[in-house]
Amino acid sequence: MPHIVFNNYEDIKTPFEKNGVLFNFCAQSYNFTDKERRTEYKIGVSYENKEFLLTLKNKNEDKMLKADKITRVTPVTIVKEALNSFIQKVEGNIVFSNTNSFTALKIQPQKEYLKEIDYFVNEFQTTKEIQIEIGFGSGRHLLYQAKNNPDVQFIGLEIHTPSIEQLLKQLKIQNITNVLVVNYDARLFMEFINSNKVGKIFVHFPVPWDKKPHRRIYSNAFIDEALRVLKPSGTLELRTDSRKYFDFCVGLLTNLNSGKITIDINKDLQVSSKYEDRWKKQGKHIYDVVLEAQKEDEDINLKHDFSFDEIDLEKLVKNIPSKPMVEEDFVINIEEVFTIDKDSGLIQVTIGSFNRPLSKYIYIENKKARYFQGNPLPTSANIKAHERLKEILK
Template sequence: MPNFHTKEFSEPNYPSTYGKSNFKFVAVSKRGERLVMCSTQDSDMLLKIHKNKNGFLIKGDKITRPSQVAILQQALKDFRDLTNTKTTNSNIESKKERSLKISPYLKSMEYFANEFRTTKEILVEVGFGSGRHLLYQAKKNPNKLVIGLEIHKPSIEQVLKQCELQNIENILVVDYDARTFLEFLQSNSVEKIFVHFPVPWDKKPHRRVISERFIDESKRALKVGGTLELRTDSDNYFEYSFGEFINQQKVELHINKNSDLEVSSKYEDRWKRQEKDIYDITMTNHENSEPIENIGRLKFDKKIDFAKLSSRFEETTLRGDDFFAHIEEIFTINKEEGLIRVSFGASQRNEHSYIYIKKDEVVYMPDNVLATKDNEKAHELIKEYIWNM
């Protein structure tokens, strides 16, 4: 990921504008962690200034990092030049300026929550990686819409470039956890969901994509006759998943071993060279489901006194039945303004975010924290905590 190292660094005045970026403020934690709020090409993000024994490391903060690496590179270049910093090591020289524009193929969750409508057949691929199968499906089915979900930013970047180079018009790429994404799709609207070679997570099974809840949600989103296709090289994952699929009602299951698909992904090529077995579980849905309501955004409906909160702040984990909120760290911008870093959600998956607090404004940052069922419950815990401080 883009970053630069420097022996010496001096903080600029805020706000400052340089090149394509606007640097709004610096927020400092009690432990001395420094975050700079930056807006580049309409993308808001935080840059992290990390002091170490050799000087400083400046990079994008993980939580607010934009999906397109080129935008973060530009922000770091502008910050380096604004502060006249001499780098000792850096990887931020972006070669292609044109990829700086927000790709029309990349869609936010906000878009799916509020705007997404289509009359086309929908195919969904979870964790598309190098994108070989995703691009293949899009080209094979020009009249269908192919939605690709991925959380690995370099893979997203690579596929966005391919969509542009190959002039593909029927792909939407989403940088979001697939386990939550399906909640946004209308019931009985999807023809196929592909989950090819998901990470087996043998040591952390709670991180697996396939779970009872994911299968429930897939079944709701699938048309009658629609399919969820799992393909894996892991005996363990196959057995585990089969145990989850077999509990479903009103579905049909098909198991295959070592069958070839029309296109083989990079992972698949590797497993085939190693002569590993490959398993498919295909679930066909036979049930009509109730329609769902649109999902909104989490909101704070009261003001917060930042000075009071800051003087009493302590790191805390709050727990509900199967959800939690971890209030991690507080950052001060000035007496009346600051950030709180939080993680929250279901025990199995969680959101990482900041809460930006100003006199009459309290919002999550980045602003894509959506009111999914788990998030809503955890948000109630957070509100109660900060209002009772």
């Protein structure tokens, strides 16, 4: 992490500009439990069309300036230039620095088919049918399907980076252009897909989690989302060697308001995955349960309004809840407050789902508040947490 340790510096008076880098504000940490200010600051920076924070704190007798972890930006040279420019402006005497920008910018290999989750919120559109494979692993099944169904737009979800790299390589070698790959938890991904657009969702040999069933891909919430994104007669297909997982899923899938299920044992598919080959060699049974959607669902709104009402920071810091709020489907924790003046400052929060909480800053300028670096993703947990947070901060 780039940082500079320094001493003997001039007074810091924001806003100022140096080498094209804008230093917009300097906010001081306010400990709302002890009701006193700490000698730690967050400095708001705009540079190269990006906004981020630097942390300024004591380091023994000296000061240390470094990138704030939550608002990290890439490439790292942007941060290094901001750190160097700040020290030049305050004419600090450098004790230690690892911000030399001589290390050439590492150009990321073009990963045309690897997409960030924001892409699915803001840009993704297709007139083609969508099919999704969850946890594609070696990618054998996904590659086969993509090659044989060129009119379908495939989305591959995986959380294991080497598997993703391997699939991207194969897409290039085999010249396959109808697959998008996302490194994202499949249990949350479906929230970003419009209703009634998906023909098939494949879940082949998911990790069985026999001892921790709450970590399984299948849950009531996952099935509801799958039914929403599937078009009528679209299917959610589980294939597993785990009898326990199979029974668990059949339990969840029976008694649904809509949807038809079909069960099979040792069914042959056109392509056999790496795991399937292994289990077949060991003589294990393979179980299939397919859920077929039967009705159209309402569309969702991905453009949620993440605005805040006016925030009276002076009043707020005296009454801020210091304990985390853990609800059934979301969490909120107010971590820290940084004040610029009585009407402006930063609030550091953790919000969203319990399994995938999100750290964010809320920037308040003359009582007007917004999420620093943009809004959270419109997941149902983030939306619920935001609405509650809005009430708390009012």
